[in-house]
Amino acid sequence: MDCASSSSPRRPSFELADIVRAHGEACRRSFVLTPDQTVVLRDIVRCRTAALGGHLDVCDRCAYTSPSYNSCRNRHCPKCQGLAQAKWIAEREKRILPVRHFHVVFTLPAELHGLVRFRREALFDMLFACASQTLLELARDERHLGAELGLTAVLHTWTRELLFHPHVHCIVTGGGLALDARRWIDSGKKFLFHVNVMGALFRGKFLDRLRKAYARGAFADFDSFEDPEGFDRLMCAIAKKDWVVYAKRAFGGAEQVYRYLGRYTHRVGIANSRLVALNDDDVTFRTKNGKTITVAPTEFLRRFLLHVLPARFVKMRHFGLLASGNVNTKLANARTLLQDRRTTSVMRTTASGQDILDALTADKPRPCPLCSVGSLHRQPLPPSSSPTTPILDSS
Numbered sequence: 001m002d003c004a005s006s007s008s009p010r011r012p013s014f015e016l017a018d019i020v021r022a023h024g025e026a027c028r029r030s031f032v033l034t035p036d037q038t039v040v041l042r043d044i045v046r047c048r049t050a051a052l053g054g055h056l057d058v059c060d061r062c063a064y065t066s067p068s069y070n071s072c073r074n075r076h077c078p079k080c081q082g083l084a085q086a087k088w089i090a091e092r093e094k095r096i097l098p099v100r101h102f103h104v105v106f107t108l109p110a111e112l113h114g115l116v117r118f119r120r121e122a123l124f125d126m127l128f129a130c131a132s133q134t135l136l137e138l139a140r141d142e143r144h145l146g147a148e149l150g151l152t153a154v155l156h157t158w159t160r161e162l163l164f165h166p167h168v169h170c171i172v173t174g175g176g177l178a179l180d181a182r183r184w185i186d187s188g189k190k191f192l193f194h195v196n197v198m199g200a201l202f203r204g205k206f207l208d209r210l211r212k213a214y215a216r217g218a219f220a221d222f223d224s225f226e227d228p229e230g231f232d233r234l235m236c237a238i239a240k241k242d243w244v245v246y247a248k249r250a251f252g253g254a255e256q257v258y259r260y261l262g263r264y265t266h267r268v269g270i271a272n273s274r275l276v277a278l279n280d281d282d283v284t285f286r287t288k289n290g291k292t293i294t295v296a297p298t299e300f301l302r303r304f305l306l307h308v309l310p311a312r313f314v315k316m317r318h319f320g321l322l323a324s325g326n327v328n329t330k331l332a333n334a335r336t337l338l339q340d341r342r343t344t345s346v347m348r349t350t351a352s353g354q355d356i357l358d359a360l361t362a363d364k365p366r367p368c369p370l371c372s373v374g375s376l377h378r379q380p381l382p383p384s385s386s387p388t389t390p391i392l393d394s395s
Contacts, residue, residue, distance in 0.1 A: 015275065016077075017044050017079075026298050027301040027305075030298050031298075033305065034308070036309075036311050040077075043077060044072065046072055047072035047074070048071050050381070050383070050384035055067075056381055058376065059376055059377075062371040062373075064370040075266075075309075078272050081266035088316075092152070097150065100186075100189070101174055102187075102191070102248065102251075103247070103248040103260075104170045104246070105247075107245070108166050111237050111241075112238060114224065116166055118219070119222075121313060126209050130206045131170060132153060132319040134202045135170065135192075136148070137201070138193045138197065145176060146179055146185060148320050150173045150319075150334075151170050151172040151319050152316065152317070152322060153316070154264045157309075160286075160287040160288050162307070163306075172192060173321065174192065175187045176321065176334075181330070190249065191247060193247075198245040198247075200243075202243055203239070203243040269304050274286040276292055282296065321334055
């Protein structure tokens with residue numbers, strides 16, 4: 001059962017749920033919300049409250065009792081990502097290769113943001129496809145590497161100010177399985193491919209897919225394309241731009257990779273720890289370098305809801321050696337070829353994903369914090385039927 005523990009860190013002075021309770025109904029009246037966005041608001045407000053049930057910790061020696069309520073498990077809720085993140089990291093660590101890895105970020109230009117919001121799922125799929133194909137094709141080219149990479153990509157859509165900014169974070173093996181599958185080929189130590197080369201290829205692939213989608217009528221109802229020249233003007237503008245591809249240096253060790261990526265995979269647009277102040281008229285939250293921004297509560301919720309993904313949309317994807325169809329073939333072959341290197345990667349300086357998962361899911365009796373003699377035992381609490389906020393009653 002996914003419940004808040006009585007031993008968890010002290011809560012922030014207020015949370016995203018408090019903003020939704022106070023201003024969610026005003027947001028619903030001010031903006032047209034999608035069903036997915038309405039569900040997110042409802043779940044966040046109910047998360048870890050009596051509405052979802054939970055359990056009661058009862059001491060077997062004294063009168064101490066403490067309720068802990070179930071989490072909503074919505075992937076957009078800032079309170080529900082810890083366990084999901086630990087499970088994901090533990091699973092991915094089983095497939096990691098003992099090689100250096102690079103962090104590469106592909107970003108769409110601002111001119112495309114309106115079109116992406118209009119056709120979110122199709123354009124997000126396009127972003128994943130073009131970013132992954134850029135890396136895989138460059139790697140297979142003998143002039144660059146002549147090998148097949150493994151990569152994991154994660155979609156993000158926000159800036160620190162909660163503005164719409166779609167981009168994918170890719171964690172990429174620093175080398176790949178040779179095309180004849182007989183050896184492992186390492187990349188250079190300082191960088192994988194030149195960012196200008198990646199940017200130009202990424203741009204070309206995306207423009208090609210946009211043209212084909214437009215020819216199929218995929219954007220027929222988009223307001224900016226009511227003018228017959230609207231699409232061509234957009235294509236001309238973005239074709240002239242340098243598309244941003246950002247690449248970081250290689251990681252210090254393979255064991256760091258997925259714990260690092262885990263910080264991205266289950267991150268939501270805003271963490272409760274970034275919220276600074278809330279009143280009837282304003283919400284203040286931290287951005288970058290110690291700075292803050294203040295906006296109206298309904299504007300804050302509007303920005304937050306920009307980043308609600310379509311239901312069942314997969315925001316973490318694996319390609320190349322890490323693609324599901326290659327795990328038992330190409331990836332297994334690469335692991336065999338790299339077997340001698342594994343001895344240099346076994347020392348850990350931090351807890352593994354499995355260690356963290358075991359700690360989160362341990363179901364051992366805990367000592368009573370009141371008498372320090374008794375042990376706490378759990379009793380189930382059924383969900384409460386009373387509504388907690390008008391947003392729950394939205395239709």
